[in-house]
Amino acid sequence: MSVRRVMGIETEYGISVPGDPTANPMLLSGYVVNAYASAGSSGTRATKASWDYEDEAPLRDARGFEMNRQLADASQLTDEEDPTLANVVLTNGARLYVDHAHPEYSSPEVTSPRDAIRWDRAGERIMLEAVRRLAPVRGTGGVNLYKNNTDGKGASYGTHENYLMRLETPFAEIVRHLVPFFVARQVMCGAGRVGIGQDSSTTGFQISQRADFFEVEVGLETTLKRPIINTRDEPHAVADLYRRLHVIIGDANLCDVANLLKMGTTSLVLAMIEDRALTADLVVNKPVSTLHAVSHDPSLKTLIELRDGRNVTAVELLWLYHEQVSRWLDSRYAGELDADTAEVMQRWESVLARLERDPMECARELDWVAKLALMQGYRDRDGLEWSDHRLRAIDIQWSDVRPEKGLFHRLQQRGRIETLVPEEAVGHAVTHPPEDTRAYFRGRCLEKYADQIAAASWDSLIFDLPGHTSLQRVPMLEPLRGTRAAVGALIDRSEDATALLRELAAASG
Numbered sequence: 001m002s003v004r005r006v007m008g009i010e011t012e013y014g015i016s017v018p019g020d021p022t023a024n025p026m027l028l029s030g031y032v033v034n035a036y037a038s039a040g041s042s043g044t045r046a047t048k049a050s051w052d053y054e055d056e057a058p059l060r061d062a063r064g065f066e067m068n069r070q071l072a073d074a075s076q077l078t079d080e081e082d083p084t085l086a087n088v089v090l091t092n093g094a095r096l097y098v099d100h101a102h103p104e105y106s107s108p109e110v111t112s113p114r115d116a117i118r119w120d121r122a123g124e125r126i127m128l129e130a131v132r133r134l135a136p137v138r139g140t141g142g143v144n145l146y147k148n149n150t151d152g153k154g155a156s157y158g159t160h161e162n163y164l165m166r167l168e169t170p171f172a173e174i175v176r177h178l179v180p181f182f183v184a185r186q187v188m189c190g191a192g193r194v195g196i197g198q199d200s201s202t203t204g205f206q207i208s209q210r211a212d213f214f215e216v217e218v219g220l221e222t223t224l225k226r227p228i229i230n231t232r233d234e235p236h237a238v239a240d241l242y243r244r245l246h247v248i249i250g251d252a253n254l255c256d257v258a259n260l261l262k263m264g265t266t267s268l269v270l271a272m273i274e275d276r277a278l279t280a281d282l283v284v285n286k287p288v289s290t291l292h293a294v295s296h297d298p299s300l301k302t303l304i305e306l307r308d309g310r311n312v313t314a315v316e317l318l319w320l321y322h323e324q325v326s327r328w329l330d331s332r333y334a335g336e337l338d339a340d341t342a343e344v345m346q347r348w349e350s351v352l353a354r355l356e357r358d359p360m361e362c363a364r365e366l367d368w369v370a371k372l373a374l375m376q377g378y379r380d381r382d383g384l385e386w387s388d389h390r391l392r393a394i395d396i397q398w399s400d401v402r403p404e405k406g407l408f409h410r411l412q413q414r415g416r417i418e419t420l421v422p423e424e425a426v427g428h429a430v431t432h433p434p435e436d437t438r439a440y441f442r443g444r445c446l447e448k449y450a451d452q453i454a455a456a457s458w459d460s461l462i463f464d465l466p467g468h469t470s471l472q473r474v475p476m477l478e479p480l481r482g483t484r485a486a487v488g489a490l491i492d493r494s495e496d497a498t499a500l501l502r503e504l505a506a507a508s509g
Helices: 023-038 111-132 171-189 256-274 289-296 314-333 338-358 367-382 389-397 407-413 423-431 440-446 484-495 499-507
Strands: 007-010 014-016 085-089 095-099 104-106 144-146 161-168 194-196 204-205 214-219 226-230 244-248 453-458 460-463 472-475
Touching: 007 111, 007 256, 014 023, 014 104, 023 085, 023 104, 023 111, 095 171, 095 194, 104 111, 111 144, 111 256, 111 338, 161 204, 161 256, 171 214, 171 226, 171 244, 171 256, 171 289, 171 314, 171 338, 194 389, 226 289, 256 314, 256 338, 256 440, 314 338, 367 389, 367 407, 389 407, 440 460, 440 484, 472 499, 484 499
Parallel strands: 214 226
Antiparallel strands: 007 104, 007 161, 014 144, 085 095, 095 104, 161 244, 194 204, 453 460, 460 472
């Protein structure tokens, strides 16, 4: 095992209309999705295909049971189609839809942290295009979108990660080893936030946008009583082989390096859990309150109490994980690491060393440090207290998707943020799918046979072919099939979907 596995990022974007706090966010989110879906260019146009909900099971719990639908909150019933909400599939293999009154971009499946960054940033481009298309439209009032996780007034919206894992891995082991890691991980990949508490009623600056909104250690919910470990058991793959670990505790990252570390270090820890190679007892006492305390302390001095009696900082706890991963990789690969794994390990070590020495040394790489440095500049220049409303406005403006308005983008344009993925690669990912997962088959079919696809999901395409009285479902339960190497030539030579399905049937028969 290495850092490489099937993974992806889902991001709900903050939405507002300047000067109109009463604007309906669900309606606005629909405007956003439809604005992009109706784009004139075939490269950016979404298809008419709807979302296929047949194989979704949002109430199935990884602990071995299924929640009663009568007891579930309405927000959990994501397998019920609402025809009034915009929901489209893109030619890059992603899903763009309205979720909980926010426009959400769910990236296609990728196999490396760098590709996770690339297609996540493609989502930023897509949201920007939607905003620009809405700007001249009467009645929308100029919709603004923000890649953040809270409005600063008590509402939070998610950035979720997904990792494909082997089903045979005991879920209790996932909980045991991931909870301490997630308590500490925020010091590398927190997005930074002005205000303490869910409603920001206490003044100050904290590391994570999401930490204050987590209330339990383990659970199925994602919008109420949010858990550090989410137990949703919906693999979107062969159910006898895989589980999809649905991580809801991360922040929305704008910095490439922070995003790389978030996805890469988590994937490595998961590989060790699968390999039964994590032996150190790093269980944290009172993990929820400790999660909050770590986030509230940008000095990184807060001590985390471990079950074995040790007290360590978040950085020291991450060093303990790094050391175990490093030893495991040495024993498995004898120093011969693939490029993706080597990059994650090198940057993990470098960032921890500098966070330990002086967190501000990471201002080019980590979101919360870059934001804090900018905020401190304003505070020093204008003598502002953390309670000043101008700092909260700056916090929101930081994540504006418009490059001429977003403060992060201004820093990036000035060379003050390290970029890992070139802009041209991001631009290509807006309309093209990854080539090494089933997203390639989904995206290429949506591009070439759009008029003959009735619905799509992560694990199926449903074709509506002329001459057939019933719809034709093509299952895609193996995420590493449907790649360019496997089906690229087939799609290229198939003039229509009928020819494509004929060849697929012949190959499988």
